[in-house]
Amino acid sequence: MSPFFVLSLLFGLIFGQTASLCAPSEYTIHVEKRECAYCLAINTTICAGFCMTRDSNGKKLLLKSALSQNVCTYKEMLYRTALIPGCPHHTIPYYSYPVAVSCKCGKCNTDYSDCVRERVRTNYCTKPQKLCNL
Template identity: 80%
Template sequence: MNPILLLSLLFGLTIGQSLPRCAPAEYTIHVEKRECAYCLAINTTICAGFCMTRDSNGKKLLPRSALSQDVCTYKDVVYRTVLIPGCQRHAVPYYSYPVAMSCKFGKCNTDYSDCIQEMGSTNYCTKPQKPHSW
């Protein structure tokens, strides 16, 4: 192999490992409703990755807006709706969920994003599970 090509390849791999990544990632959501007999396992994509951040030494001198950090968030998103099987007549059997088409680094908008690192609840089914199929 050509030494210049080898060095270029090694350099690219090294730089690629150190750059922040923010991209759609596969994720499984488990959805169930009290009025429905089954839980659905839905495969979707979410935005995931780490952003370059920096900690300012002048926190007390800067306005709060200057201290916010970028997160990996949705750039383009579509919503899909599924029917949860086995629901009682009075229940709404539909569930809508986001599918990340592309992602970006940006400010976290709490109107439509969860901006915490830890998940609040475990993602599992308590009822019999049915895989979602298109």
């Protein structure tokens, strides 16, 4: 192997994580409750982007921990609460949602992230829509 190739490989391994394009991204959540008259459109931030991953040809030779893929996930997040308009008095009209403050490339934690490859598109309203102003 040439010295240039080895140095390029080392540089890529060391700085690959910092070159990832994983960052907070604007996203709109649509929230509605059966009892309430309106659907609430909430503007928030989620973690989205590209993370360096590796796919080994020798999968049977490696430990399972070496085969995990990095995903763009939350480093820091906070929760905000919004009031869904048009709810009757016997209904709890509040909805809490996450706001990404910072993101990182790492293993997906199913405690607070959706780790599936494809998801069902349910981010829409079936009732008249109101915009959440925070």
